[in-house]
Amino acid sequence: MNPVPTDGGPGAQGAAPVLSARSVVQRFGATLALAGVDLDVRSGEVLGLVGANGAGKSTLMAVLAGLLAPTEGRVEIDGSAVTLGTPAAAAAHGIALVPQHVETALVPELSVAENLVLDRIARGELGALPSRRRIRAEARAIAGEELLERAGIRLDDRAGSLRTAQAQQLLIRRALHRGARVLILDEPTAALSVTEQRELHAQVRRLAADGTAVVYITHHLAEFVGLADRVVALREGRVVDEFSTPIEPARLVSAILGPIEHLPDERPVREAGDAVLSLRGLRVRADAPTVDLDLRRGEVLGITGLLGAGKTELLRQVVGAEPLVDGSMTLDGAAFAPEHPADAIARGLGFVPEDRRRDAELPEWDLVRNTTLAELRPHRRFGLLSARSERAATAALIRSLGIVAAGPRALLSSLSGGNRQKVVVARWLAAGSRVLVLDEPFRGVDLGARADIGALIRSSAVEAAIVASSDPEEILEVADRIIVLADGAVAGEFRPDELDEASLAELLVASTEKDPA
Amino acid sequence: MTTTSLADRLRDGVYRSGLLVLLAALIVYFAVTLPAFGTPRNAVIILQSVAITAIIAMGVTISLTVGGFDLSVGSNVSFVVMLTTAAQVYYEAPPVVAVLIGLAAGALIGLLNGLLVVVARVPDLLATLGTMFVFAGLALVLTAGQSVSSGSIVSGEPAPGRITEPFAWLGRGVVLGLPVPVVVMIVLGVVVTVMLSRSRLGRLLAAVGGNADAARLAGVRVGRIKVTAYVLSGTLASVGGVLLAARLGRGDVGVGGSYLLETVAAALIGFAVLGANRPNGFGTLVGAVFVGVLLNGLTMLNVPYYTQDLIKGAILVGALVMSFSALFKRKDAS
Numbered sequence: 112m113n114p115v116p117t118d119g120g121p122g123a124q125g126a127a128p129v130l131s132a133r134s135v136v137q138r139f140g141a142t143l144a145l146a147g148v149d150l151d152v153r154s155g156e157v158l159g160l161v162g163a164n165g166a167g168k169s170t171l172m173a174v175l176a177g178l179l180a181p182t183e184g185r186v187e188i189d190g191s192a193v194t195l196g197t198p199a200a201a202a203a204h205g206i207a208l209v210p211q212h213v214e215t216a217l218v219p220e221l222s223v224a225e226n227l228v229l230d231r232i233a234r235g236e237l238g239a240l241p242s243r244r245r246i247r248a249e250a251r252a253i254a255g256e257e258l259l260e261r262a263g264i265r266l267d268d269r270a271g272s273l274r275t276a277q278a279q280q281l282l283i284r285r286a287l288h289r290g291a292r293v294l295i296l297d298e299p300t301a302a303l304s305v306t307e308q309r310e311l312h313a314q315v316r317r318l319a320a321d322g323t324a325v326v327y328i329t330h331h332l333a334e335f336v337g338l339a340d341r342v343v344a345l346r347e348g349r350v351v352d353e354f355s356t357p358i359e360p361a362r363l364v365s366a367i368l369g370p371i372e373h374l375p376d377e378r379p380v381r382e383a384g385d386a387v388l389s390l391r392g393l394r395v396r397a398d399a400p401t402v403d404l405d406l407r408r409g410e411v412l413g414i415t416g417l418l419g420a421g422k423t424e425l426l427r428q429v430v431g432a433e434p435l436v437d438g439s440m441t442l443d444g445a446a447f448a449p450e451h452p453a454d455a456i457a458r459g460l461g462f463v464p465e466d467r468r469r470d471a472e473l474p475e476w477d478l479v480r481n482t483t484l485a486e487l488r489p490h491r492r493f494g495l496l497s498a499r500s501e502r503a504a505t506a507a508l509i510r511s512l513g514i515v516a517a518g519p520r521a522l523l524s525s526l527s528g529g530n531r532q533k534v535v536v537a538r539w540l541a542a543g544s545r546v547l548v549l550d551e552p553f554r555g556v557d558l559g560a561r562a563d564i565g566a567l568i569r570s571s572a573v574e575a576a577i578v579a580s581s582d583p584e585e586i587l588e589v590a591d592r593i594i595v596l597a598d599g600a601v602a603g604e605f606r607p608d609e610l611d612e613a614s615l616a617e618l619l620v621a622s623t624e625k626d627p628a
Numbered sequence: 629m630t631t632t633s634l635a636d637r638l639r640d641g642v643y644r645s646g647l648l649v650l651l652a653a654l655i656v657y658f659a660v661t662l663p664a665f666g667t668p669r670n671a672v673i674i675l676q677s678v679a680i681t682a683i684i685a686m687g688v689t690i691s692l693t694v695g696g697f698d699l700s701v702g703s704n705v706s707f708v709v710m711l712t713t714a715a716q717v718y719y720e721a722p723p724v725v726a727v728l729i730g731l732a733a734g735a736l737i738g739l740l741n742g743l744l745v746v747v748a749r750v751p752d753l754l755a756t757l758g759t760m761f762v763f764a765g766l767a768l769v770l771t772a773g774q775s776v777s778s779g780s781i782v783s784g785e786p787a788p789g790r791i792t793e794p795f796a797w798l799g800r801g802v803v804l805g806l807p808v809p810v811v812v813m814i815v816l817g818v819v820v821t822v823m824l825s826r827s828r829l830g831r832l833l834a835a836v837g838g839n840a841d842a843a844r845l846a847g848v849r850v851g852r853i854k855v856t857a858y859v860l861s862g863t864l865a866s867v868g869g870v871l872l873a874a875r876l877g878r879g880d881v882g883v884g885g886s887y888l889l890e891t892v893a894a895a896l897i898g899f900a901v902l903g904a905n906r907p908n909g910f911g912t913l914v915g916a917v918f919v920g921v922l923l924n925g926l927t928m929l930n931v932p933y934y935t936q937d938l939i940k941g942a943i944l945v946g947a948l949v950m951s952f953s954a955l956f957k958r959k960d961a962s
Contacts, residue, residue, distance in 0.1 A: 432845060453847035462845060470845050473838045475906075484835055485846040487828045495826040538846065 126153040127190070129324050130175060130206060130293045135184035137170050137348075144170040146348035147184065152293055157315055157325045159335045159342035159358070163367050163581055164418060164554070166345040168328055172295055175326070176208035177201030202230075207286030211298035213278040219271030224250035226270045227285055253288040254281060275302040279311070287323070294318065295326040300334060301419075312338050330418040332360040332620055364417070364616040368583060384408035387546060387575045388447070392438030393428060395421030399599030401438060406546070406575050411568055413590025413607075414579040417619050421599040422579040423465050426550050429577075430462040431455040442546075456485060459574075461539025463532075465550040471535045474524035478516055479505040481523050481534050486542035508537040513563050529560025536564055545574040552578060553585045565589040583615055595619060644903035646950060651918050658925035665928055672806065678894075678920035679809035680868045680875075685891035685898075685912045686820040687864030691752075692895055692907035693824060694857040695837035696745065699756040701865040701891055703763035704737050705884025708869025710767045713776040713791060713879030720789035727798070727870050734866020735859050737763060742855030760888070768881060776879035791877050799875025809871045813913075816867065821909030833857055837906075893944045894919065899951040919943065 128151035137145040145167045152158055152175075162168045173179040175186065177195030185192045188204050195201045198208075210216055217226050227250040231237055237245060250266050251259070259266070262277050273281070279299060286294055296315070300308045315325050315338060327339060335342050335358045344352040344366035352366040388406040395402065399421060406412050414422055427433040429440065431449025440447040442458050449455040452462065464470035473481055479498075482505045483490060490500040505519045512533045516526055523531060532552060539547055547568060553561045565588050568576045580586050586593055586607075593605040595618040603618040659666030684701050691698035712730040715721040721729065737759065744755035774780065778790030801808040824830040835843040836853045844850050868887065873879060897918060898904075898911025922943065923936055931939075 430845075451847075451849060452845050453849055456847040464845055469839075470841050473835065473842060476838060480831065484831070484843070484848075487831060491828060495822070496828060496831065542847075 126155055128152060128187075129154045129189060131187040131190075132171065132175065133185050133187060133192075135171070135174055135181045135186070137167075137174060137179065138182045144348055145174070145181070148345070148348070148350055150343060150350065152324045152326055154292065154324050155319050155322045156340040157319050157327055157338055159339035160326060160328045160345065161330075161332065161335075161342060161363055161367055162345035165347075166367070167348040168345055169297075170348075171345065172208065172297060172326070172328065175201075175293075176206060176295055178208075202289055202291075205290050205292035206295070207289065207291035207293070208295040208297065209279060209282045209286065209299065211301055213275055213282055214271070216282055217270040217273070217278060219269060221270055222267050223254075223264060223270050223273065223281065224266040227253045227266075227281060230289075254284050258284060276304075276307040276311075279303075283314075287318075291323070293324045293326065295328075297328045298330070299327070300329060300331060308334075332363045332417075335363070336360065360620040361613070361616045364619050365612060367417075368616070370612070386441075387443060388429070388577075389441045390425075390429065390438065391440070393425065393435065393440070394437045395424040395599040397436055399436075402596075402599070402601055404594065404601070406577055408575055410591040411576045411578060411589050413586035413593040414577060414596055415581065415583045415586045415593060415619075416579075416596035416602075418581055419598075420581075420596040420619075422581070422596055423550055424599075425596070426462070426548050426577065426579055429455075430460055430548050432462065432464075456542060456544070459543070459545040461485070461542060461544030461547045463535050463539070463547065463549040463552050465554070467528075467532060467535060467555075471538075472523055472531060475522060477520045477522055478509065478514070478526075478534055479519045482508060482537050482541050485538050485544075504541055505537075508540060512537055512540075512567060527557065527560075528555040529557040532556050533560060533564060536567060540567075540572060547573050547576040549576065549578045551580055553580060553582070561585070561588075583610070640903075647897070647901050647914065647918065647947065651914065651921065654918075654921055654925065658921070658928070662925065662928045665925055670924065672810065674917070674920045674924045675810045675813070676807045677924065678916045679807070679813040680871050681887060681890045681894060681919075682813045682913055682916035683809075683816055683871070684865045684868035684887055685894040685916055686816060686909060687861035688891045688895045689898065689907045689909055689912045690820065690824070690833065690857050690864070691861040693830075693833045693837050694854050695840065696752040696854065696857060697756060698738075698741060698858060698861040698865075699753065699888060700737060700741060700760040700763060701861065701868075702884045702886070702888030703760045703767065704734055704862055704865040705869040705872060705887050706882055707737070707763045707767040707770070707884075708734055708866045709873040709876070709883055710770045710776060710879045710881070712795075712870055712873045714771055716791055716795065717776050717778060717780055717787045717789045717879075718771075718782060723792055723795035726795065730870045730873070731863060731866050734862045734864075734869065736862070737866075738859040738862020739855065741862065742858035745858065746851040746854050764882070764885070767884075771879065771881075773881065775881055777877070795874055796877050797874070799871055799873070799877070809875065812867065812871060816864065817909065817913045820864075821913070824907075824909050829853075829856070834906075890919075890940070893940055896944060897947040900947040905951050915947070 130152040132148050132150040135145050135148045148171055160168055170179065174181050177198050177200050180196045186195055187193065193204060195204070218229065224247050228237065228246055231249065232241060237249065247266055254264065258264070258280055262280055264277050264281065283294065299311060303311060315327065319325055339358055340356060342354045342358055342363060343350055344363065346367065346369055354362065384407055386405040387408050390402060390404040392401045392403065402425060416422055428435050431452045431454050447458060479501050483501045487496060490496050492500070502519050509516060509519060514530050514533045516530060523534060526534065552564060568578065568589055578586060578589055587610065590607055593607060593610065594601055595603045595615065597619055664670060684705065688698055688701055708730040711733050712726045715726040715729050716723065741756050741759055744750045744759070745752050780787045798808055803811050824833065832848050832853050835848055836850050840850050869884060872883065876883065894915035895907060895912045897915030898908055899906060901908070901911030901914045904911055919940055922939060926939065927933070
């Protein structure tokens, strides 16, 4: 897609691009993270960047901030190609990134003043033995008396004691002092209070008015209203759409998710029985509204919502991975209060976590040991584990789930993503779990494996299941009933055959609309 | 990797069985060049020289399996040696009681390590470094810095008890032609190896060491497993301490200190055995025996004793390079 000259916002009109990506392609091994992205950032504009998980936002930012050298294509500054490759090179060209986790950009043990001038000390600009007074004076000049006063920042405090908003302000000041013309803010409001958010928005507008280009990334789409001059949507490593003011969050959601294709065949929607698992008064966070849910026998309950809606937070409480923030649960009519995943497993729950690599895999173990981990007792003979029994159980599951592997003794790391996910699901079947809770089970999973896992979840081997995904299409494939979660609240409920794109998009941003920001 | 070249297979073979082949080659070489080496009597001497090290190293192996590291085993040995001998010499404890006190002390040291790591959340290395210091010090405090032997003088008077024959038998006795420590080594070596490789507990220990987050979500009570690992490590170290006290027949101050490096070396050399690339019981035994064979043979070749640490260190570094470089290679390939 070619850069379209749009009538941007107030500051962007007709300005020449200061920073551009030209046909940028980024490959990680076999994964194509960016599939030819063209992007222009103009002086004096606030450019919003949106996309689902894995759409390529972070990769694109890393390329623009010099953290990654693109596989193909180039980055241009003021119209001429440059090689960034390192953050220092990007800084020299006036590009600065303020990361989402601001603490990663600071050395917590050093003072605020030392952090502000750290790059200058490193370059030797302050001499071999800079005096405390010199450091303080330089730092004061960078931060500005007014900010230190207003935000109550003391230069001698340890940087580790700064609040997120304070650290963020200091990083922005430091970047501007170094002559940044392009400021990239990655999820800047994720850890800010409402007041701090408002202040940041005002500041971003001021910076743009002064001619700085600001690239702004957030998943709180309502933030863009009144803030961004232009919003670019990424999907599957491509720029798929571009919006100018007025920004409508519901249209952004549609762009992020892409067209939802209704299922071609009439999949029977099963009528569910009595409640297996009931949640009453749960909260995804202490300050979130309460959530009441019933999972009924014989159904697959889909939960969808944008990134940050609270799906993972909710599911991890249900399976005992995190303590309940509030409320209570019942399972099969009896009180259910798991204090450890083991308690939930003993009651017949199985949990497929969102981050498979970190939370489920033992990559250097073979399939047998990965499969039997959650329940080893049935494989004991005379106190020792029977290799034959474990192997037989695993081989049966490999067959019934269609896992492609060299055999039961193949290492998990030798399998493709989809097959690894099948092994994680097999672990719960091997443990005799009746109720499955799956968080983003189709991420990084090929279509074939996705269909197999979907069929398994809907089979009689599973009594009931909860499937959460930020991709409504995945949910439509497997769910009998769909709950939409927005900002920790249940925003709506659908049957898969009544779902339409427009109303879903509206529900997904439902509670962000009400955001005071 | 279906089409492996001959060179690849050769490299894989060297890597998998390199240490065992090297051990066999050493034994053959020494046996041919040194008439005194290849005798059953010398084999027993070698095994006896590594028995206590191997037993303690099994414990270190368990702590390594959960991704931890027990640095306190040497001090544990020192403390148990003083405790068991002092109990008999100062307080006339019967040998059985003295042994039980020693083993209980070792288990408690392990429990303390485990609680420091799991409850107080001190990193493994630092927690056991701390207790290493504490119990080395406590071993001295116990006897006011004095060595303990039959007839020691306490407050101007001879101590009432003494190290009895049944106790000394643990260190010097012979069963079926083998010294008692060697028999204990073989029994515990088999038990620990089978426990680690074939039991549910062993699987859970390895799961915690492999990916603690994944293990927890699969229902493994990670904290309890870690504490169990340290208790086992502490107990095995105290078995070593009891046998050492029995062999020496007295309580010498700081006698356990050297066991830390020896046992860690044996366990780490064990990583390279059969291409396991992780702590394993059989590998640890081979590691201990390997060092014993080499030192025994070299001593017979009149290599001076003061080169021993240098040789052990060189073997350790070589074995580590072997297992970790292979580990990296495998990661790159995937």
